[in-house]
Each structure stands twice: as C-alpha cells, then as structure tokens.
Amino acid sequence: MKYQAGEEFFQRLPLVLAGPILKHTQPESVTVWLALKQACQVELKVYHTINDGEVLGNCLLQGERSTVALGKYLHVVAVTARSPVGHCLISDTIYGYDLQLTVANQTPQTLQQALCSNSYPTVNISYFEHQKPTFTLPPSRLEDLQIVHSSCRKPHGSGLDALPILDYLIEASANQTQRRPHQLFLTGDQIYGDDVADPSLWVATTLGDALLGWEEQLPVGGTYCTPKELPPGERAKVVTNEAGLTAGLHHKSKKVASHLLSLGEYYATYLLTWSPVCWPIAFPKGHQVKRDRRAIQNWNRAVRNLRQFIYTLGKVRRALANIPTYTIFDDHDVSDDWNLNQAWCLRVLGRPLGRRVVQNALLAYTLFQAWGNTPGQFTEGQSGEKLLAAVQAWSAEQGKDPKADRAIARYLGMPPSDPHTGLPMLVRDGSVFVLARHPEALSWNYIVQSNCHEVIVLDTRTRRGYPAEQKAIAPPMLLCPQAFKQQLVLPLRQIAQETQIQATFVIAPTNVFGSQVIDWVHHWHLQQEKVFSTDVGDAWNINVEALAKFLNTLFEQRQQVIILSGDIHYSFAARLSYARTDSQLRSVLVQLTSSALKNEEPLTRLIHTRIKDWLLAEKLRYWIGWVNPANMVEISDKKLHHDTFTAKRYPSSQLRQRQRLTDPDWYCVLEWIIRQTAQASGCTPDISSFIAPWKRAENTKRRYLQPLMFWKSRWFQEGREVVGLNNLSLVQFELPSSSSSYQVIQDSYWFSCWHPTQIVYSRFATELTPNQSLLGNFKF
Numbered sequence: 215m216k217y218q219a220g221e222e223f224f225q226r227l228p229l230v231l232a233g234p235i236l237k238h239t240q241p242e243s244v245t246v247w248l249a250l251k252q253a254c255q256v257e258l259k260v261y262h263t264i265n266d267g268e269v270l271g272n273c274l275l276q277g278e279r280s281t282v283a284l285g286k287y288l289h290v291v292a293v294t295a296r297s298p299v300g301h302c303l304i305s306d307t308i309y310g311y312d313l314q315l316t317v318a319n320q321t322p323q324t325l326q327q328a329l330c331s332n333s334y335p336t337v338n339i340s341y342f343e344h345q346k347p348t349f350t351l352p353p354s355r356l357e358d359l360q361i362v363h364s365s366c367r368k369p370h371g372s373g374l375d376a377l378p379i380l381d382y383l384i385e386a387s388a389n390q391t392q393r394r395p396h397q398l399f400l401t402g403d404q405i406y407g408d409d410v411a412d413p414s415l416w417v418a419t420t421l422g423d424a425l426l427g428w429e430e431q432l433p434v435g436g437t438y439c440t441p442k443e444l445p446p447g448e449r450a451k452v453v454t455n456e457a458g459l460t461a462g463l464h465h466k467s468k469k470v471a472s473h474l475l476s477l478g479e480y481y482a483t484y485l486l487t488w489s490p491v492c493w494p495i496a497f498p499k500g501h502q503v504k505r506d507r508r509a510i511q512n513w514n515r516a517v518r519n520l521r522q523f524i525y526t527l528g529k530v531r532r533a534l535a536n537i538p539t540y541t542i543f544d545d546h547d548v549s550d551d552w553n554l555n556q557a558w559c560l561r562v563l564g565r566p567l568g569r570r571v572v573q574n575a576l577l578a579y580t581l582f583q584a585w586g587n588t589p590g591q592f593t594e595g596q597s598g599e600k601l602l603a604a605v606q607a608w609s610a611e612q613g614k615d616p617k618a619d620r621a622i623a624r625y626l627g628m629p630p631s632d633p634h635t636g637l638p639m640l641v642r643d644g645s646v647f648v649l650a651r652h653p654e655a656l657s658w659n660y661i662v663q664s665n666c667h668e669v670i671v672l673d674t675r676t677r678r679g680y681p682a683e684q685k686a687i688a689p690p691m692l693l694c695p696q697a698f699k700q701q702l703v704l705p706l707r708q709i710a711q712e713t714q715i716q717a718t719f720v721i722a723p724t725n726v727f728g729s730q731v732i733d734w735v736h737h738w739h740l741q742q743e744k745v746f747s748t749d750v751g752d753a754w755n756i757n758v759e760a761l762a763k764f765l766n767t768l769f770e771q772r773q774q775v776i777i778l779s780g781d782i783h784y785s786f787a788a789r790l791s792y793a794r795t796d797s798q799l800r801s802v803l804v805q806l807t808s809s810a811l812k813n814e815e816p817l818t819r820l821i822h823t824r825i826k827d828w829l830l831a832e833k834l835r836y837w838i839g840w841v842n843p844a845n846m847v848e849i850s851d852k853k854l855h856h857d858t859f860t861a862k863r864y865p866s867s868q869l870r871q872r873q874r875l876t877d878p879d880w881y882c883v884l885e886w887i888i889r890q891t892a893q894a895s896g897c898t899p900d901i902s903s904f905i906a907p908w909k910r911a912e913n914t915k916r917r918y919l920q921p922l923m924f925w926k927s928r929w930f931q932e933g934r935e936v937v938g939l940n941n942l943s944l945v946q947f948e949l950p951s952s953s954s955s956y957q958v959i960q961d962s963y964w965f966s967c968w969h970p971t972q973i974v975y976s977r978f979a980t981e982l983t984p985n986q987s988l989l990g991n992f993k994f
C-alpha cells in the first residue's frame with residue numbers, strides 16, 4: 215500500500231497546509247508564520263479589540279510579504295506587520311489579527327477561507343465568535359506574567375500529547391489579559407530527525423518528494439540514492455556507516471532505522487508535527503508492509519500512537535495561532551548527539567551524507583522555526599534574505615545548483631571542509647576548538663523583552679568549545695569563550711543599562727543541573743569512553759569549568775536568574791543559592807525544567823511515583839568555586855568546614871594552577887523543590903476531546919482492572935520530586951503580602967493515569983531569594 219500525495223491529493227487540500235503560528239511579537243511589530251501549497255502574496259493586519267476581545271476594532275499594524283518557494287507544493291512565509299503611523303501595542307489588551315492571501319490571478323482569500331476546503335470544511339482557529347486569532351502582550355506587572363514552556367515532542371512517543379493542554383489553558387482565559395498565557399517557549403526537540411516511526415517515514419518520504427516536486431539525490435556509497443530507495447526500517451547501516459550519525463551506536467540501530475535524510479522529509483515532518491492537513495486518512499496494516507512478526511507489531515503500535523497524536527492536532531494548531539511562540543533547537547531537531555563533542559563533528563561532518571543530513575535539518579529548522587524567532591535577520595539585505603534567495607534557486611534547479619548549495623551552507627554557518635582531508639575546519643578560541651563559520655552566518659540565539667521581564671535564548675549546539683588539549687570525546691564547553699561574550703555578557707550588560715528588568719529568564723535547552731544519579735552515570739560512561747550512549751557532555755555540569763564560568767557570568771550581572779530547560783523527559787524545579795566569600799553578595803538561580811510533551815518512557819513513569827522518593831531521593835549538593843580561572847568543585851556535605859574541605863571527585867585537570875580548596879571565591883548549594891500534591895485544573899475540560907474514541911474504548915475496558923493496578927493509583931503516583939509523565943508547564947509569580955520578594959511557581963500539567971483520566975497539575979514553588987540557612991552551612 216502506497217501513500218498517495220500527487221496533484222489530486224493537493225487539490226483536495228486547503229491553501230494553508232500548516233499555521234498560522236504567531237511568532238515574534240512586540241509593541242512595534244507582530245510576525246506570523248504559515249506554510250501554503252501555492253505561491254501567495256500574504257497581508258497581515260493586527261486589530262485592536264473591545265469588550266475583552268469579543269469585537270474587532272481598528273487596524274493598528276499591517277504588513278505584507280511574498281511566500282518563498284521551497285518546492286512545487288510548498289511555499290512558506292513569515293510576514294511582519296508594523297504601524298505606518300507609529301502605533302504601538304500595549305500590555306493588558308487583547309489584539310486580533312487576520313491574513314489576506316492572494317494567489318496570482320485569483321480572488322484574495324481571508325484566513326478562514328484559506329484554512330478550509332472540501333476535505334476540511336470547518337477549521338476553528340479562534341476562541342471568539344469573530345473567528346480571528348487573538349493574543350496579548352506580556353503584562354506590566356510581573357505577578358501577572360504567564361509563561362508556558364516545554365520540550366521533546368515525538369509523534370509516536372508513549373502517552374497523550376501534552377501540547378493540546380495549552381489550547382485548554384488559553385480557552386479558559388481567552389478574554390482575561392492577566393490570566394491568559396502570554397508567551398510559549400519550546401526549548402528543543404520540536405521534531406525528531408532520529409527515532410522516527412516507520413509509519414511516519416512512510417508518509418514523510420512520499421510527502422516530502424511531492425512537496426518539492428523532485429527527488430533529492432543523497433550521496434551513498436560513492437553513488438546517489440533517492441529517499442524512496444532507502445525505505446522505512448532499513449536505513450540503520452546507511453545512517454551509521456555512511457552518514458556517521460551516532461544515534462544508532464551501542465546496539466540502538468532501531469533508533470535510526472527510519473532516520474530522516476532528505477530535505478523533503480524534514481520539511482514534511484514539520485507539516486505533520488504542527489498540522490493535521492497532510493496526514494493520510496488511513497495507514498496500512500502492519501502485515502501489508504512488514505513480514506517479520508515483531509516488525510508488524512511495532513508498526514501497528516506506532517500507528518495507534520500516531521492516530522492519537524493526529525486526533526488532537528487541531529487543538530495544537532489553534533493554540534499556536536493564539537500565543538507568541540518562540541523556539542530553539544536541541545539535538546533531535548537534527549539528530550541525536552548533534553555536535554555533542556569534537557569526535558561527533560569529525561565523524562559526521564567529514565562524510566558527504568552526514569554533512570548533507572545536518573545541512574538539510576538546519577535549513578528546515580531555519581525556515582520553519584528560526585525565521586519567526588528573529589524576523590529581523592530576514593529583512594532586505596540581511597543574511598536571512600540571501601539564504602531565502604539561495605533556497606529558491608537550489609529548489610528551482612532540483613538540488614543541482616552548486617553555487618546555491620554553497621550559499622546555503624555559508625548562511626547556515628556550516629563549517630567549510632578542509633580540501634585535503636574532507637574534515638570540518640576548526641578554529642582556536644582560547645583553550646578550545648570551535649567549528650569555523652562564515653561571518654555572514656545566521657545567529658540562532660536571541661532575546662525577548664517586555665516591560666517586566668527578559669528572556670535570553672541560548673544556542674548551545676553550534677557554538678560549542680571543544681577542549682584542544684583533551685581527547686576528541688571530552689565534554690565540551692556548551693558556549694565557547696566568544697559565544698559567552700556574544701550571548702551572555704554583552705546582552706546582560708546592555709539590557710541592565712537600558713531598562714529596569716524585574717525578572718531574567720535564560721533558555722538553556724540542556725539542563726544546568728540534573729539528578730545526581732545521572733551525573734554518576736555520565737562520569738562512569740565518560741571513563742568507559744561510551745559518551746554517545748547517554749549524551750555525555752550535553753549537561754552543563756559535566757564540564758565544571760564551563761559551568762563555573764556560566765554561573766560567574768550570570769551573577770556578575772544579575773542577582774536573580776530563572777533557567778528554563780527541557781531535554782530529559784521529566785519536569786522538576788531546583789534552587790541554587792550562591793554567595794561570594796569577599797562580599798555580602800548573595801544570588802539565586804532557579805532552574806525550571808519541563809519535558810517531555812510527548813515522549814514519556816518506562817523509566818520516567820517510574821521516577822514519577824513514590825519509588826524515587828524511597829530509593830533515589832535527591833540530596834543537598836554543595837560546591838566551592840573560583841573566578842579566575844573559572845572552576846568549581848563539589849564538596850562532601852559532611853566536610854564543609856573551610857580547613858577540612860573534601861572534594862567528592864575531581865581529576866587533577868579540573869583544578870588549574872592547583873587552586874587550593876581552602877581559598878574559594880564563592881560557594882553555592884543546590885536544593886530540589888518539593889512537588890506538591892496534584893490538583894485538578896480549575897475549569898474541567900471535556901476530556902473526550904483529548905482522547906481519541908478508540909483510545910477511550912480501550913480505557914473503558916481496562917477501568918475494571920484499575921483496583922488491581924496499584925501502580926496507577928493516585929497515592930502511588932504522588933511522587934515528591936519530578937513529573938515523569940508527558941507534561942506542559944506554566945510559570946508565574948506571586949508576591950506574598952508578608953514578603954518583599956517574589957515567589958516563582960511552575961505548574962506542570964499532565965494527564966492522570968488513574969480512572970477517570972483528567973488534567974491535573976503538580977506545583978513547584980520557591981522563593982526567588984537565596985536560602986540563607988543552607989549557605990550558613992559553610993563555615994568560613
């Protein structure tokens with residue numbers, strides 16, 4: 215059975231294939247992204263509303279832009295609206311927007327018209343009767359700010375997709391500017407290039423070729439293959455041996471058996487992740503496409519998970535149209551372990567297929583995510599606009615224009631290849647090597663500001679520093695020295711001079727601090743040189759010199775910092791209290807982690823319960839550190855007196871110039887925040903709209919067994935440290951009447967596994983001040 219995606223297929227589809235997605239939004243401008251099946255001139259208008267969003271008022275901002283032709287049936291655009299007379303949007307007000315789409319020689323269509331076709335007669339993209347998407351800017355008061363974040367959304371992953379919960383949160387407060395979510399940050403793994411289900415690739419390969427209108431020639435074994443010549447479930451050897459990708463090492467070949475390779479497949483995956491439009495009505499049964507019994511079972515299981523995922527895509531689409539959405543990549547947006555260490559870079563980027571896959575993935579990320587994050591980079595004369603022109607030229611020549619290919623690589627920041635060895639070129643930055651990049655390359659990091667907060671989004675994938683004097687598998691600095699200056703030091707100084715910010719957020723896609731057990735595992739794997747099996751080097755705290763520099767840099771400019779992270783497939787909160795030994799300076803860092811939207815695993819389900827409390831409860835952790843050179847050492851909690859400090863572990867290389875443990879410049883302590891008892895969400899939604907009918911039928915059959923499944927009981931599920939089921943987190947602030955300091959709160963929403971299924975949330979709350987009592991444990 216073959217997935218049909220020809221001309222007749224596209225004729226049945228609406229003009230809009232994916233979107234609209236509301237992107238970078240500020241008082242002076244609003245950007246909206248969407249993907250279309252035809253070239254269009256797109257006009258965006260932003261309106262004032264009255265009666266709390268119920269009625270559209272005057273047009274305040276407007277703008278237009280032509281789509282970019284990525285292929286025969288794929289045209290994308292991020293259109294930005296501005297005021298011709300200097301109007302600015304303000305806080306605490308609801309705004310609406312509409313799009314007018316004009317295909318050559320045809321009557322212009324409104325957004326609502328462009329969303330519908332005979333196959334999709336009704337599409338609801340609004341929370342109001344006027345059927346227009348709406349949004350509100352961040353408020354003027356910090357205690358009214360509502361930020362949503364999460365990461366890791368794998369379509370065939372286990373459990374219910376948590377991103378549709380955002381639709382429920384917006385719908386419940388759509389007309390309330392102070393309660394409605396103001397911004398969404400997706401902090402990595404918005405798509406998965408590796409670990410793709412066979413049925414997903416079955417769709418993506420055919421759809422991708424159809425979208426382009428041509429088949430990409432992939433360099434394999436000294437010749438070329440088309441994507442269809444590398445069928446689902448049969449790509450492991452090509453991916454590992456030809457491309458050099460590492461996700462399939464250590465007996466994990468199944469993870470790469472259906473790895474995305476072609477540009478069309480990456481394009482298609484974005485459409486399939488954000489919109490129900492291009493999915494097939496039905497999938498073949500496992501026995502129709504597979505012969506092996508286990509392969510048949512895996513296919514049918516993946517199809518069941520995908521059908522549940524597709525069922526709620528309408529909710530996801532509506533939510534993303536009604537909240538400013540910001541994203542940053544992590545490794546799976548390209549492939550597992552992307553740029554993990556120098557060994558990975560040499561292994562993958564030194565091979566034609568590996569380099570092609572990375573470039574394809576990064577180009578797709580640019581067009582489907584980064585363009586809307588930083589629309590200023592894609593204006594006239596900027597690198598982004600030059601990239602768009604090169605993409606159109608490359609696609610028009612069906613991937614056979616070497617000049618356009620070189621231009622794409624240049625603007626994406628792909629490192630040039632050494633003409634003698636074919637390996638990627640590295641340049642020295644202090645004590646580390648960095649992948650070389652062209653001066654005109656796009657920047658992936660960016661900053662979002664409002665009247666009450668700032669969000670600094672870090673690129674910790676393409677600007678890594680690989681230790682020059684160590685093995686190629688050595689854990690990197692997630693930011694090389696130059697990147698530290700560009701992404702943290704200069705922005706923090708500039709913002710502090712220009713504005714009075716109440717709250718500083720830093721998006722660090724991988725965790726700054728994590729479970730101590732995971733740290734032990736990483737150190738053990740590093741000793742065994744099995745770094746690719748557990749992403750050794752992706753967490754900040756595996757390279758303590760880089761971590762020390764990160765903390766020093768933050769606390770030189772801010773006394774309160776909130777880190778938003780994802781990556782690890784469970785949610786938690788932790789507070790780091792920091793103090794200098796030569797002053798009364800006290801600072802605090804609160805890390806809020808939210809993961810996964812859809813990728814819960816047996817292990818995360820286990821640590822979600824009380825078992826983690828009983829067996830692997832997190833303990834207080836202590837460090838002492840230095841400023842120049844930056845370094846830190848973890849200290850035994852039993853040996854905190856200054857003349858008897860005992861380091862838990864540190865190779866001699868960690869202490870440059872043999873810094874004495876008795877002369878630290880600063881010290882800190884980390885505590886995990888208790889997860890409070892799960893609460894039912896305030897306004898009970900219709901849970902049937904989140905669970906597909908066939909899934910509800912399965913749940914009904916099993917409910918009689920619920921008393922026997924004690925592990926699904928509410929009592930057993932009330933763990934005290936993490937949320938290990940699929941979840942979405944809402945961050946907010948409270949200012950207690952008896953206190954002058956804010957309390958930061960993360961409510962992690964998840965689907966209960968006890969009957970009946972409902973949306974609940976677990977709260978993590980902590981003061982945004984250092985814990986003076988714990989800092990007092992250090993005796994200087």
